[in-house]
Amino acid sequence: MQSLNHGPFSPLAYKSSFKSPSPCFSVNFNPFLHDIIALCCAENFGYVGTGSIYTLKLRENGGMDVVSFIEEEYGIYDCTWNEENADLIAMSTGKGNIKLIDSKQNKCVSHIKPSHEKICSLHFSHKNPNLCLAGGSEKIINLIDFVQGKVTIKFAIEHKDTINQTVWHPNNSKIFGSCGSDGYLNLWDITNPKQSISSVKAHDDIIYSCDFNKYTEKIVTASGDKSIKLWDLRNMKVPYQIFAGHRHPVRKVKFSPHEGSILASGGYDMDVHIWDINDEARPLKFVYSNHTEFVHGLDFNLYHKRQIASCGWDGRLLIWNWDQPQPKIS
Numbered sequence: 001m002q003s004l005n006h007g008p009f010s011p012l013a014y015k016s017s018f019k020s021p022s023p024c025f026s027v028n029f030n031p032f033l034h035d036i037i038a039l040c041c042a043e044n045f046g047y048v049g050t051g052s053i054y055t056l057k058l059r060e061n062g063g064m065d066v067v068s069f070i071e072e073e074y075g076i077y078d079c080t081w082n083e084e085n086a087d088l089i090a091m092s093t094g095k096g097n098i099k100l101i102d103s104k105q106n107k108c109v110s111h112i113k114p115s116h117e118k119i120c121s122l123h124f125s126h127k128n129p130n131l132c133l134a135g136g137s138e139k140i141i142n143l144i145d146f147v148q149g150k151v152t153i154k155f156a157i158e159h160k161d162t163i164n165q166t167v168w169h170p171n172n173s174k175i176f177g178s179c180g181s182d183g184y185l186n187l188w189d190i191t192n193p194k195q196s197i198s199s200v201k202a203h204d205d206i207i208y209s210c211d212f213n214k215y216t217e218k219i220v221t222a223s224g225d226k227s228i229k230l231w232d233l234r235n236m237k238v239p240y241q242i243f244a245g246h247r248h249p250v251r252k253v254k255f256s257p258h259e260g261s262i263l264a265s266g267g268y269d270m271d272v273h274i275w276d277i278n279d280e281a282r283p284l285k286f287v288y289s290n291h292t293e294f295v296h297g298l299d300f301n302l303y304h305k306r307q308i309a310s311c312g313w314d315g316r317l318l319i320w321n322w323d324q325p326q327p328k329i330s
Helices: none
Strands: 016-019 024-029 036-042 051-058 064-072 076-081 088-093 098-102 107-112 119-124 131-136 141-145 150-154 163-168 175-180 184-189 198-201 207-212 218-223 227-232 241-244 250-255 262-267 272-276 284-288 295-300 307-312 316-321
Touching (some): 016 051, 024 307, 024 316, 036 076, 036 295, 036 316, 051 076, 051 088, 064 088, 064 098, 088 131, 131 163, 175 207, 184 218, 218 250, 262 295, 262 307
Parallel strands (some): 024 076, 119 163, 163 207
Antiparallel strands (some): 016 316, 051 064, 088 098, 119 131, 131 141, 141 150, 175 184, 218 227, 227 241, 272 284
């Protein structure tokens, strides 16, 4: 494992923005380097055209420099950093390709094609850094081993529509969650790929995103019905809490890795919301409205407690402290 690069840096200086010529779909801070972030984009809102992935280095004065840039024939919809090598990042495309990129050398080092359709979600394991989950339009969840260079497990087809997100449990290396356009939230154990260990009709509309809480046995879902629901993994018959505030479908949810009560969400209303799930009377703490198109991606910086990034179909990547004003788009 590479050493952490914190540097003599104040996170307040990182308030900044970056403009891509194409709509943005996903953003991910590097898990090793506090000032490196990846951005996935697709032309024409992902319906047709090329895709691109940027690796960006944040400057102390608030700017960003392009470290690497790779363009693909098809749109790029998600990316995930390897949890063992700070330079490696996997990306997924609209034609079922998954490529492992060496961002330092700006080249592809591995190529796997588990599908012929759009792959919506990728997630490297925290505990087993060779393993990566992939799910998408073919309704199949694949477990990829990049050391072997192939799909090692295909999980039972339980989702009846596109799988929009697959995410590992932060503390249990065998458990992961999936959510889809069929409105179902499923929990899986990789030792039993023939059947999910739990399946709940969590929403009557599309579930676009889900995320585990690092500090409690909870998982959150975001839906086309404009709601966010929190679920207790020990009893998933009914939601533990329901949050309302977005005016249109909620596209992304993400828990803070630093504070178990802090949740971020982004939606088709072009807003980013910050929630405190422990405040039952007034959970919605901040609403940020500087994007001019749908918000598709969110991530928290592991090394700066309140730093967050959002990206959207306006081509903008915005980075700020979630309790401070959001950068304005010039």
